[in-house]
Amino acid sequence: MTQPPAADRPAPLLGAADIRRLAAELDIRPTKTLGQNFVIDGNTIRRIVGAAQLGEHETVLEVGPGLGSLTLGLLDAAERVVAVEIDPVLAARLPDTVARWRPERAAALDVVLEDALRVTELPHAPTALVANLPYNVAVPVVLNLLERFPSLQRGLVMVQDEVADRLAAPPGSRTYGVPSVKAAWYSSMGKAGMVGMNVFWPAPKIASGLVRFTRREPPVTTATRQEVFAVVDAAFAQRRKTLRAALAGWAGTPVLAEQALRAAGVDPSARGEVLDITAFARIAEARREAADVGAVN
Known part of the structure; x- marks a missing residue:
């Protein structure tokens, strides 16, 4: 089969060998404490970026970029990426990875060393949130960011499939609960698909779900x-x-x-x-x- 011209080929993304090499260079292993599961499949990254429906002038907030798998895909689709990373080793390495794999886009990346549950300021106002979120803090992170950054108008997050069901659940459903109601204060949320376990390193024990949201005005009320x-x-x-x-x-x-x-x-x-x-x-x-x-x- 004839290879397409270089200009028509999708930009390269980090694969399993690249992720493991980067981790070895940094002498790190993914930790359960930080909920680290790195995506090692380029097609999954392209699927996530496509499902996020980003505009070319979007400023994307990415939480937990890790080794940069999703970051590269986001830089291909958006004007700017603001990456919030809690791990100082990973935060320090991310600009070098982007400079190597996307030298023409290196200036479009800002890395913020901070806990997404505590971040209050960002170098640019984000318009979209796209992230592979740690399972144990996914709901509070989403709610915190929607509350603190009203410029966020849309987004797509990858979370544990059970959490995805809860965030997107309508009233009366079995999975409807506190996350569903509180998320509805800020936005409309819907499930946008599932992601299998074998595209991660290490592989989690449960599938992941994609949740897409669009901000809307909260209910009109005198209550806070x-x-x-x-x-x-x-x-x-x-x-x-x-x-x-x-x-x-x-x-x-x-x-x-x-x-x-x-x-x-x-x-x-x-x-x-x-x-x-x-x-x-x-x-x-x-x-x-x-x-x-x-x-x-």
């Missing part, structure tokens, strides 16, 4: 995000109980919980798993209004 999230946490802390019982501690008494629920137009005998984010916002608002009236009286 913190107040709404407090209702969500209380409702799912005892998800087998009715909302009247589950929210008793949050409201002060079962009677006050029922009053807030009825004022919000929610059946007190319902359970949290059937409510969407707007219903939780109405409950928080109703309780706040009742508290304000009580304070005046």
Whole structure:
């Protein structure tokens, strides 16, 4: 079969041999503590980048770039990549890897040595999040970044498949819970596919899922995000109980919980798993209004 002209060939990406060579040079082994599972398959990287639907002027935030597998693919598709890496050894090596594999794009990379759960400032405002997230912190990382960086308008994250199901679950489904509701405060989320185990080193024990999201405005409410999230946490802390019982501690008494629920137009005998984010916002608002009236009286 005739090889295509060089200009038409896809840019090279890191393969299994490249990843292992880089790791050996740095004397590192992927750690469970940091949730490190490096992608070793170029076709998977191209699939992720394609599914992210990036515009050419996008500034992409990548969390946990590791040895740079996904970073190279993102630099091929976006205007700029801001990579947040918690491991100082990996963070220090990433610019050299990009300079070797994408010398013409080296200036388009910014590396930030920071924990994604604590990062508050970035050198450029990101418009999209694309990342292979550590399984153990995936949900708080996504929620933290959506809260701290309102410039993020869209994204695609690869997480443990079970976590992907939870993030994308609609009300009433078996996997619907706290991650589903809180994510819905910021964005619409949907599952965009699965990724097998054999494209990682080391191979995880469970498949990964891709979740695509698009930012939207939160529900219109006088309640704060913190107040709404407090209702969500209380409702799912005892998800087998009715909302009247589950929210008793949050409201002060079962009677006050029922009053807030009825004022919000929610059946007190319902359970949290059937409510969407707007219903939780109405409950928080109703309780706040009742508290304000009580304070005046």
